[in-house]
Amino acid sequence: MGKNIMQKKTLILSLLLVLFIAGCTGSNSSQSNGKEILKIIEFDSFPKETVRPGETLILRTTIKNVADVSATFDIGKNGKNILFDYCSSLYILENNTEVSPFDDYSGFEILTGNVRVYYDSEGNHIADEELTEYSKMTLDPNDESIFQWTFKAPKKEDIGADMGLSHTCTFKTQIDYLSEAKTTSYVYFAGKNEIMQRTYTGNELKLKGDSITTSGPVIANIIPSMDQPIPASGTWTFYLQLQNRGDGIVDVTDLSIGEFKDGNFIDLSDKCSITTEELKIYGQKSSRIACTTDTPDVTMLTPKRYETHITYTYKTRKDLKIKTEAVKY
Incomplete structure (x- = not known):
């Protein structure tokens, strides 16, 4: 009898979790300027x-x-x-x-x-x-x-x-002139069992997280290489996409990207495939930088906060x- 009650509670919690995740799919928001100054x-x-x-x-x-x-x-x-x-x-x-x-x-x-x-x-x-x-x-x-x-x-x-x-x-x-782009993105991770439960129920989720970009002609976004939530098992790859929405030339002078963990900024720039000395973006073009790092150690659905800060010279x-x-x- 007690075993049946426990199974029912587990099922209810799983259903609530599915509903919670489904509700998160509509939470994506973005603010950006993306024009020359x-x-x-x-x-x-x-x-x-x-x-x-x-x-x-x-x-x-x-x-x-x-x-x-x-x-x-x-x-x-x-x-x-x-x-x-x-x-x-x-x-x-x-x-x-x-x-x-x-x-x-x-x-x-x-x-x-x-x-x-x-x-x-x-x-x-x-x-x-x-x-x-x-x-x-x-x-x-x-x-x-x-x-x-x-x-x-x-x-x-x-x-x-x-x-x-x-x-x-x-x-x-x-x-x-000098300008900068700042982006805050939330990426969702989950343990294997939770992702399997999601697959078992047939609930297909595409969580993108929130992204806020400041003014200027450059838009910066973090794009995970797979659908969210991402399995918290080993490593994961994401792309830092920089888009020049103006007609001038972007010369990146400084780039930092990292995860906020326990109130501290953990720099991940060394996990990415390019240096600022190589980064020049022409008008109406984009540059995509691949980064691979360890996934956080989580079991439940958990959003992790990532931030990018790009300083650049813009020439027209x-x-x-x-x-x-x-x-x-």
Whole structure:
């Protein structure tokens, strides 16, 4: 009699467990941004496309914060971190002594966004700071800044214009800034007996756990290599998937992934198949990193918390071709 009562209790507990697990299948939630923070919304020249030898050429780059978080970037001397590549031996900034030995004008200007305004906690104005050539600039959401360079086009003799030759230069502008992605995922494990009971009852479960990703163009997710709950017996493999949802280039500078156990972060980065030195993700592409580690020692259905933290530099570029040729009569 007592044995029958015990069997009934075991059956009831098993059914309750199945119902509990089934109820967990709908608990998946995700928050993510997955868009670029700073964008080059315009890169233009005056005159457009074609200039004459020795003529003044003006280039402008407009950068805008299109996200809901702030971002900081380096301007560099004469804006060299923004206009990072051009035919510098032919196109001369107006600060060059060959153009004007007595002029302190650098040939580079910040037309808008060159003053940082400070307020106190009550919103009262405290001070203004004018940005210099070497300053870092911070753009808040919806803010934009325009950078301008004034050049002299190549001389006739430098490009062979007297012989009917012309020269085409590719000017390259970029914006790069630091960002990060943080993800918290819950992966479910269970003992063999519990998983066998699930199979016996015919209840097919696909638990994915919760995932929360912060702002920025990179989305990071932990993807188990098998359906959950995962058997707690030996090792298991998961994939860290990094998706670049922007058009720029991701250079990962630091990556950590680990399990929270008894309030401590257990680093699992050495269990993964790639190092940050190898990790570059181009626009609209993904990178999947395989990691294999020991399963936790559990018997009942148990969620385990895993966290990833990725720090990266995000680079967006645009090109502009300028042709220098003599006027044909």
